[in-house]
Amino acid sequence: MNTTRLLPAALCVLAVAGTPALAQDDPKATEQWTPVPPVVTPGTPAGQPPSDAVRLFDGHDLSAWEASRDGSPARWKVHDGVLTVDKATGNIQTRRRFRNYQLHLEWQVPKNVTGEGQARGNSGVFLASTGPGDEGYEIQIMDSYDNPTYVNGQAGSVYKQSAPLANAMRPPGQWQTYDIVWTAPVFAADGTLVSPAYVTLFHNGVLVQNHTRLTGETRYIGKPSYTPYTDAPIKLQAHGDPSPPISFRDIWVRPLD
Template identity: 65%
Template sequence: MRALRVTLSALIVLGAATAAAQRPEDTEQWTPVPRVVTPSKGSPTPAAPPSDAIVLFDGRNLDEWASMDGGPAQWTVANGALTVNKKAGNIQTKRSFGSYQLHLEWRIPPEITGSGQARGNSGLFLASIGAGDAGYELQILDSYNNTTYVNGQAGSIYKQFPPLVNAMRPPGEWQTYDVVWTMPTFGGDGSVATPAYVTAFHNGILIQDHVALKGPTLYIGPPKYTPHGPSPIKLQAHGDPSPPISFRNIWIRPLDVQMEVKK
């Protein structure tokens, strides 16, 4: 009986320790803080996409996008921009993609409010592999004079890798992301054959240099891979109370056209 009590006590302690480890704060990194680099001023008009690009948003409609339940995307299109509708939830592309080059522009409204993670929060999910916020997230946030954990600031692979530098323009100016995504591959037994890789530029400045991801984004706990194939690209409607952000000029170049699957 004494041995049983000792065993039960050990299990309780182990369970409590495991539960205590599963907190959002445990995967937040606060130092070192990426140095600030001032990029060139943003352009008021978007540049034309390459001739071989698939245009995902050209300022006119949401034909390439859907809500997470497969219905029409319910975000707002006006004046050449796509603005988040937080009540409508996330949207994702109707097509699925393997490895690709992606260009996306986003804008924090000049009247932005809040601080930390509650200031212009959104996300570019480079591969959406499930409902809600499941996938691999490149963070979107107002990181212009806004302190938060560094693997949660703009340009971070959320909860994994801080950006090399903070290349934010101030609110009201258009920001650019240029991303090269290499999707992960898996063996027949579900093991990781090759991890996902990300190279990313923020306002023309390198912020992620061919980093090997640890798995999809998790808000709580360490990431781990689940086998998947080509996937949609998702934009996040984050639930923070700050005014919604906008997007424009989104295009993609599949790097292996045979890996592109149309839904």
């Protein structure tokens, strides 16, 4: 009489679709070989855009931007490799539309800044611009160096929603850096919210928003709420406060979908 010896299941080698399965105590069982991630060459020197980045402002022109209010050419001031807000011409936004992305931008409050609170070097980056005015999802930009204001309105905040985890401001006259990861909200065909927006923000290399869940679009008055959209431009704000305007440089984005 023939006997069949049964090996422990963990030591069996099975065939699935013609490919031998590995025993669960084999280290190869947990190795993943595909799909192979694309090669992205980091910027050189550090801080420069990586090889797959889309340059939004490289110090030369505003060809990637338009006026938010009517889609006409953006008319902020380009000089000495930087972009300075022109409050008279209003907000500007990217001609290209985005969903999920990594964004890098640098901004500077002028050394001769005046005013206090929200009237001191105020601007903002709207991670998804859903209208011609100040509609969308805003990360606050302003001088928060020794300048008290409400904490969900200082630099690094999700404006009127989430205060930053730290105040990482450098003094006026020095360049500030934002590195942002934006996860766009998802809506069903009937406009209902399927998943909310999230944002992660490093201010001058310091984590100030850690996968923060947004409760809707920015509202100056009232509670945030969601308006369905699919993709949207990135917008920079020309705030109407009387302080001298701020400047930007080295703006690039990596689409993540």
